[in-house]
Amino acid sequence: MKVLFCSSEVVPFAKTGGLADVAGTLPPALAALDAEIKIVMPRYRSIDVKKFGLKKLNDDTWVGKLGKNIEVYFLEKNKYFDRDGLYQDKGVDYPDNLERFTYYCVRTLNLLKTIKFSPDIIHCHDWQSGLIPVFLKTLYKNDPFYKKVKTVFTIHNLGYQGLFPAEEFSLTGLEKEVFSVNGLEFYGKVNLLKGALLFSDRITTVSPTYAREIQTTEYGCGLEGVLRQRKTDITGILNGINYEEWNPGGNGALAKNYGPDSIEDKYVNKADLQKQCGLAVDAKTPLFGMITRLADQKGLDIFAAIIDDFARLPVQFVLLGTGEPRYHALFESVAKKYKNTSISLTFNAALAYKIYAGSDMFLMPSYYEPCGLGQLISLAFGTIPLVRRTGGLADTVVDYDPFTRKGNGFVFDRYESGALLETVKRSLCVYQDDKAWKKLAVTAMKSDFSWKKSAKQYLSLYKELMKK
Ligand code: ADP
Numbered sequence: 001m002k003v004l005f006c007s008s009e010v011v012p013f014a015k016t017g018g019l020a021d022v023a024g025t026l027p028p029a030l031a032a033l034d035a036e037i038k039i040v041m042p043r044y045r046s047i048d049v050k051k052f053g054l055k056k057l058n059d060d061t062w063v064g065k066l067g068k069n070i071e072v073y074f075l076e077k078n079k080y081f082d083r084d085g086l087y088q089d090k091g092v093d094y095p096d097n098l099e100r101f102t103y104y105c106v107r108t109l110n111l112l113k114t115i116k117f118s119p120d121i122i123h124c125h126d127w128q129s130g131l132i133p134v135f136l137k138t139l140y141k142n143d144p145f146y147k148k149v150k151t152v153f154t155i156h157n158l159g160y161q162g163l164f165p166a167e168e169f170s171l172t173g174l175e176k177e178v179f180s181v182n183g184l185e186f187y188g189k190v191n192l193l194k195g196a197l198l199f200s201d202r203i204t205t206v207s208p209t210y211a212r213e214i215q216t217t218e219y220g221c222g223l224e225g226v227l228r229q230r231k232t233d234i235t236g237i238l239n240g241i242n243y244e245e246w247n248p249g250g251n252g253a254l255a256k257n258y259g260p261d262s263i264e265d266k267y268v269n270k271a272d273l274q275k276q277c278g279l280a281v282d283a284k285t286p287l288f289g290m291i292t293r294l295a296d297q298k299g300l301d302i303f304a305a306i307i308d309d310f311a312r313l314p315v316q317f318v319l320l321g322t323g324e325p326r327y328h329a330l331f332e333s334v335a336k337k338y339k340n341t342s343i344s345l346t347f348n349a350a351l352a353y354k355i356y357a358g359s360d361m362f363l364m365p366s367y368y369e370p371c372g373l374g375q376l377i378s379l380a381f382g383t384i385p386l387v388r389r390t391g392g393l394a395d396t397v398v399d400y401d402p403f404t405r406k407g408n409g410f411v412f413d414r415y416e417s418g419a420l421l422e423t424v425k426r427s428l429c430v431y432q433d434d435k436a437w438k439k440l441a442v443t444a445m446k447s448d449f450s451w452k453k454s455a456k457q458y459l460s461l462y463k464e465l466m467k468k
Contacts, residue, residue, distance in 0.1 A: 005123050061075060098168050198226060209392065211234050291320045294323025410423050
């Protein structure tokens with residue numbers, strides 16, 4: 001089976017979020033199941049040709065490798081991609097994003113002829129590649145080269161839709177009729193995600209719960225009607241994580257490696273984290289970690305409402321995150337007020353690793369969460385996630401029951417600061433029982449969210465589609 005992956009970011013080449021992780025780790029898992037995968041993405045300024053050993057295919061295309069055998073094609077166009085950012089500069093979207101990603105979609109389809117790769121499936125991700133399914137059913141529909149291709153479109157976060165002014169529609173090269181209620185028109189604007197949802201053969205998103213939630217007014221971001229219209233074509237498939245990267249057993253970056261059989265050594269990392277963050281070194285004080293984009297989606301408004309009550313509890317708190325200026329201001333003031341908190345308003349992969357290993361609990365009180373990686377990573381480190389029951393969090397974290405001792409984390413339902421605080425207190429009660437807590441940490445470490453199972457689900461979805 002031949003599959004083309006279209007993603008505007010792919011780990012390790014370029015990343016702004018979870019999309020890059022999926023696009024860089026799912027293809028190797030699919031290739032291990034015998035699918036032939038190729039990937040196409042833009043060649044941004046930050047992608048170092050030498051570092052990644054890229055070779056020139058022609059004047060404006062480079063080719064490199066992901067893993068041993070997955071070819072990645074990089075489309076070069078200085079006018080569009082030779083910039084510091086991927087989509088924006090200093091928090092402001094580039095004004096020519098529609099032109100940039102129309103170019104990416106057209107060039108991707110044309111490249112297939114150049115490299116003589118005739119895929120069975122084109123798997124597109126998020127709005128940046130959303131025009132590909134639209135082009136295949138409109139401008140390219142009579143081209144025999146693409147006749148048999150089926151398209152899958154994955155929503156990684158419905159909150160980002162690729163919205164542009166109506167006047168720019170002509171830049172897509174599509175017929176005027178396509179800018180309609182049954183096409184890309186969305187409240188007077190061009191909506192690339194909507195186009196992808198209407199024109200792709202199948203739609204997936206990154207957890208079963210999120211697949212249901214996005215069909216409701218509360219979580220549908222205005223597209224719930226379109227999604228309900230296509231409900232029989234929508235599947236939720238959980239993201240996996242790469243355990244070679246995320247495990248506490250074999251990485252020199254930790255103060256001490258550990259595993260389910262040596263959980264005591266986790267506390268060496270706790271002490272190391274406390275020291276690095278300027279907190280009192282004390283094994284007994286429960287330490288909450290949080291690593292996140294500072295955005296409303298992540299539950300920061302309900303957290304902000306109880307931050308004083310929280311910080312006055314006998315706990316320590318380590319936050320790593322960047323994002324909205326008002327949350328930077330909030331946490332800067334928290335850091336000044338409370339000695340038991342440590343706030344780092346940067347992006348820092350090495351510190352993130354230490355927080356995952358050294359914390360006792362990991363906070364994710366998200367308003368919505370398509371899948372979430374933080375809770376999966378923290379489970380791998382025996383760090384107990386405390387989450388709201390939404391999206392992928394609902395599908396991966398099971399509330400701990402102190403009587404049956406079943407569960408792998410702490411979960412609350414209502415999106416309210418009171419419910420969050422009550423759950424924090426509930427986790428602190430369990431924390432008092434050292435034996436039960438360590439058992440819980442070991443259970444967490446044994447959870448398996450590797451890509452293998454999800455890759456199989458994608459493969460059977462591709463196969464089903466090819467039969468149609
Ligand atoms: P989203 O993709 O919505 O931001 P996820 O939980 O799916 O949220 O993935 C976020 C990933 O980015 C996690 O691996 C997390 O550890 C990492 N991350 C987020 N913020 C930072 C930061 N400031 N420094 C280092 N890593 C971060």
